[in-house]
Amino acid sequence: MQRIGVFICHCGTNIAATVNVEKVTEALRKEPCVVFADNYQYMCSENGQQLIKNKIKEYNLTGIVVCACSPRMHEGTFRKTAEAAGLNPYMVEIANIREQCSWIHKDIDEATEKAVILGRTAIAKLTLNTPLTAGETGVTKRALVIGGGIAGIQCALDIADAGYEVDIVEKRPTIGGRMSQLDKTFPTLDCSACILTPKMVDCAQSEKIKLFTYSEVEEVKGFVGNFKVKIKKKARYVDETKCTGCGVCMANCPSKKGLNAFNMNLNTRPAIYIPFAQAIPNVAVIDPEQCIKLKTGKCGLCQMKCGVGAIDYTQKDEYVDREYGAIVVATGFKPIDLTNFNEYGYADNKDVITSLELERLMNAAGPTKGVLLRPSDNEHPKVITFIQCVGSRDVSGCGKPYCSKICCMYTAKHAMLIREKYPDTEVHVFYIDVRTPGKNYDEFYRRAVEQYGVDYIKGMVGKVYNENGKLMVQGSNLLDNTQVVIPSDLVVLATAIEPDPSVRDIASKLTISIDTNNFLTEAHAKLKPVECATAGVFLAGVCQGPKDVPETVSQASAAASKVIGLLAKDKLKGNPCVAHSDEMMCTGCSQCARVCPYGAITYEDKTFGRGANATVRRVAVVNPAVCQGCGACTVTCPSGAMDLHGFSSSQILKEIDFICKK
Amino acid sequence: MQIQELVLHKAEEYLASGKVDRVLAWKKGETFYDNSPAIFTKDNLNGFVYNEFCAPNLSKYLVNESKKEGKILVFLKPCDTYSFNQLVSEHRIDREKIVVIGLECQGMLDEKKIYNLGFKRIEKVEDGLDNIIITADGQQVQIKREELLSVKCVDCKSKEFAVADETIVVNEMKQPDKNSRFSVVSELEKMTEEERFKFWQNELSKCIRCNACRNVCPACTCTHCVFDNNKSGIAGKANSDSFEEKLYHIIRAYHVAGRCTDCGECSRVCPESIPLHLINRKFIKDINDNYGEFQAGKTVSEHNPLVDYTKGDCEPKEMVGK
Incomplete structure (x- = not known):
């Protein structure tokens, strides 16, 4: 028979204002096995914890129930408290009477009744608890960063700086990511390449950093501290160890019609190419879809011209197996597809462009060598109209419901740069709101308006249409309640951003949860912004939510510090609340292994009985170090052979019984 | 009936050659409809039967039977072969030890439906493919087969064998609308x-x-x-x-x-x-x-x-x- 103590927290007025804690205490005191019950203003405070410790000793308690906030907040706290008083930490149950009770009810009687039920249920579960001990596993002292944009680069540099090995896997032929495509960066207007390329070079030169460019994560196995990752190195058809990046191959390639993705398809590139001058590694890559030699077997010019014999048409995809202790996901973003936005005429007019395309048009290394020429006729545009929130803050279903966060600032930047460089150009900006929180951000925007005379129009654009060679931008000016039509030479759409599509695949391989907009979900919106629910996996950059370069870099460093904290440990304590199979019940049907997201279940043929009665049966075996205790196997198992320590089926059924009990 | 003989012959052939040690099939019971699963050996093929009252699906019996020494032959109707595969998929039966013979099935009959026709004493039930000929209470009646089908056969899912090492099919089986x-x-x-x-x-x-x-x-x-x-x-x-x-x-x-x-x-x-x-x-x-x-x-x-x-x-x- 257990001796249970019940501790009810007021959480100031968070709980006590809606739940009559005295009544709850009285009611729970009468429950079976309960030998002590009391309430206190802040159970998580030092005094509150001391109360628990004292009562554990005084009443010789075998387990405690704390009626307080969500276990996500303080389960760990109270487990430590119990442990300090000599109890097994898994003899602690939390009844969540805050988030699941006081915060969502208004009526005191109702809330009090529910708090009693929740407390009673936790007590019922605790009567079936058994002490659990966590196992230990080692840690592979190396990290993997998926994505080689500014987030991945910063994260890898920080981890390497702490003395740990780190690999970057980047699907494109070079690291650098979206930031390498930008011309200038707000709010200081320094040249993006000037601040990014030194970091790229640092990555290449660091002894601790290994770059896998033009590579993808093929398979992930294992668990925190012990991930086993298969990396697919796509065939470049160029020997990385030989290529010097001289560019002779590019100059001689006869197939020059490939769209240049780095320049947002605004110009073309040869079939063999280096994405941009500062690419890391500075190694050519052949586009197999475009290469004449690879498609028809005839040509081979680049091979003939290559001075170091780096071209290898027979190269195949290669697979590399690596082990890691931690993984950072930094897969970045892309501008959304604009097919749903016919009203802006993006598909029909060459001179309706996205902001990222404008970046390339203004960049000295871009298709126009930095001279702002409009795509249709290479003329200087005299009137440029920007449209903000294209696809952002859009609840119509065409776009994204969220604010892409970076567009107000980069549009102000574009407007200002154009007015600076071409003072005779007229610049209009249509906006819903201008959002500029951030250090020196609002000052930046005001400069665009006040100093550079950019015409900001509060209102949405209804349509963009072509009339006699002019792009007519028809919108409303909400401040003076008029309809405006602005004949423009160039229209720039501040296009919403969304997570790079590769993130879905990565998320399923790493079992990271993903929200309705494909952003990865952090473990806690406020207190665990770079962790995620899968232990040992961290998030950095836009894959987690829209953010600009400064924020991305901060988050990348935060993720790095979490990785370093993990890799610094020699042993990791596991979670003892894992699945286990009762081999006497198991029929070996294999369903549990199929639903296990972690690959924790294997099967073995086991002999039962002796002599003439011996039978061999196939039974499931759980690797407790890999199991994360999700419980998917326990609900799939038809025989009831699979069960979870700490959350056994009988405990859950008992909880349900006590919730339903009248 | 022709098929009954062919099936028995197949069982005898396999047992005699020693390719299998046992045969899992159906055994005639006391009444015309009461055929139940049974194990036959070379020395004992008494009561072996295959007719329109062999509805029991034999697959499940293999869970235990395939654990025993030696090889076993099993007769499966088309729908039974799906259960067989499912059990192999779940590692419940050992495919290596089993010979599967697929059997023609035109749909099994439900004795309850025959009794519901009001006969007092049923002497004989004969299968005429489309019609069932019932001799009862001193008269002979022909009833359309589909009216007497077992509940499991009314909505037959398939006449295709999901698995079979050999098949015995005399009359064409009409594939039902899926x-x-x-x-x-x-x-x-x-x-x-x-x-x-x-x-x-x-x-x-x-x-x-x-x-x-x-x-x-x-x-x-x-x-x-x-x-x-x-x-x-x-x-x-x-x-x-x-x-x-x-x-x-x-x-x-x-x-x-x-x-x-x-x-x-x-x-x-x-x-x-x-x-x-x-x-x-x-x-x-x-x-x-x-x-x-x-x-x-x-x-x-x-x-x-x-x-x-x-x-x-x-x-x-x-x-x-x-």
């Missing part, structure tokens, strides 16, 4: 919630918890059934409601969901004639509607849409069927 079996489920779906609840309450209340449906079900092969295991916490639950049987049958349906091949044995053996197969068939229809067509046991594969995750899986909000 979706017709779901029309009866659609009828249930059209009911209002109250009507449906009433329907099932009426049906399931007849249940006497004899466990025949579970015992015969080829998907129910657990070493220890949760209903027999007090530790599972379910055994008592299934009895704790005034409309007690619903829990038993609903839990059972969930346990076989995605693995049930729709062999219909549950309904065939139910002494209260509860259409239990309709619960399972509803699940099959939902799986087809939500995850694309899936037939458990069509191939040997651990794939089952309910335990497999694919990126193409529909989101809960896209689920069809209520």
Whole structure:
């Protein structure tokens, strides 16, 4: 028979204002096995914890129930408290009477009744608890960063700086990511390449950093501290160890019609190419879809011209197996597809462009060598109209419901740069709101308006249409309640951003949860912004939510510090609340292994009985170090052979019984 | 009948050659319809039978039989072969030790339907493919075969063998329309919630918890059934409601969901004639509607849409069927 103590927290007025804690205490005191019950203003405070410790000793308690906030907040706290008083930490149950009770009810009687039920249920579960001990596993002292944009680069540099090995896997032929495509960066207007390329070079030169460019994560196995990752190195058809990046191959390639993705398809590139001058590694890559030699077997010019014999048409995809202790996901973003936005005429007019395309048009290394020429006729545009929130803050279903966060600032930047460089150009900006929180951000925007005379129009654009060679931008000016039509030479759409599509695949391989907009979900919106629910996996950059370069870099460093904290440990304590199979019940049907997201279940043929009665049966075996205790196997198992320590089926059924009990 | 002789001959041939040690088939019982699964050996083929009253699906018996020494030959009707594959997929039977002979089946008959015709003394029932010739009470009557089909054969799912090392087929088997079996489920779906609840309450209340449906079900092969295991916490639950049987049958349906091949044995053996197969068939229809067509046991594969995750899986909000 257990001796249970019940501790009810007021959480100031968070709980006590809606739940009559005295009544709850009285009611729970009468429950079976309960030998002590009391309430206190802040159970998580030092005094509150001391109360628990004292009562554990005084009443010789075998387990405690704390009626307080969500276990996500303080389960760990109270487990430590119990442990300090000599109890097994898994003899602690939390009844969540805050988030699941006081915060969502208004009526005191109702809330009090529910708090009693929740407390009673936790007590019922605790009567079936058994002490659990966590196992230990080692840690592979190396990290993997998926994505080689500014987030991945910063994260890898920080981890390497702490003395740990780190690999970057980047699907494109070079690291650098979206930031390498930008011309200038707000709010200081320094040249993006000037601040990014030194970091790229640092990555290449660091002894601790290994770059896998033009590579993808093929398979992930294992668990925190012990991930086993298969990396697919796509065939470049160029020997990385030989290529010097001289560019002779590019100059001689006869197939020059490939769209240049780095320049947002605004110009073309040869079939063999280096994405941009500062690419890391500075190694050519052949586009197999475009290469004449690879498609028809005839040509081979680049091979003939290559001075170091780096071209290898027979190269195949290669697979590399690596082990890691931690993984950072930094897969970045892309501008959304604009097919749903016919009203802006993006598909029909060459001179309706996205902001990222404008970046390339203004960049000295871009298709126009930095001279702002409009795509249709290479003329200087005299009137440029920007449209903000294209696809952002859009609840119509065409776009994204969220604010892409970076567009107000980069549009102000574009407007200002154009007015600076071409003072005779007229610049209009249509906006819903201008959002500029951030250090020196609002000052930046005001400069665009006040100093550079950019015409900001509060209102949405209804349509963009072509009339006699002019792009007519028809919108409303909400401040003076008029309809405006602005004949423009160039229209720039501040296009919403969304997570790079590769993130879905990565998320399923790493079992990271993903929200309705494909952003990865952090473990806690406020207190665990770079962790995620899968232990040992961290998030950095836009894959987690829209953010600009400064924020991305901060988050990348935060993720790095979490990785370093993990890799610094020699042993990791596991979670003892894992699945286990009762081999006497198991029929070996294999369903549990199929639903296990972690690959924790294997099967073995086991002999039962002796002599003439011996039978061999196939039974499931759980690797407790890999199991994360999700419980998917326990609900799939038809025989009831699979069960979870700490959350056994009988405990859950008992909880349900006590919730339903009248 | 010709097929009966061919089948017996096949059994004798395999036993005589020593290719198999035992044969799993059907044995004639006391009455014309009472044929039940039995093991035959070289020395004992007494009572061997294959006719229109050999409805029992033999696959499940292999769970134990394939554990024994030596090889075994089993006769499977087309629908039984799906259960066989499903059991191989679940590692419940050892394919290596089994020879599968697929048998022609024109649909098995339901003796209850024959008795319901009002005969007092039935002397003989003969199979004439389209018609059944019944000699009873001193007269001979011809009844259309489809009117006498066993409940499991009324909506035959397939006449194709999912697996067979050899087949014995004399007369052509007409492949049924693959979706017709779901029309009866659609009828249930059209009911209002109250009507449906009433329907099932009426049906399931007849249940006497004899466990025949579970015992015969080829998907129910657990070493220890949760209903027999007090530790599972379910055994008592299934009895704790005034409309007690619903829990038993609903839990059972969930346990076989995605693995049930729709062999219909549950309904065939139910002494209260509860259409239990309709619960399972509803699940099959939902799986087809939500995850694309899936037939458990069509191939040997651990794939089952309910335990497999694919990126193409529909989101809960896209689920069809209520």
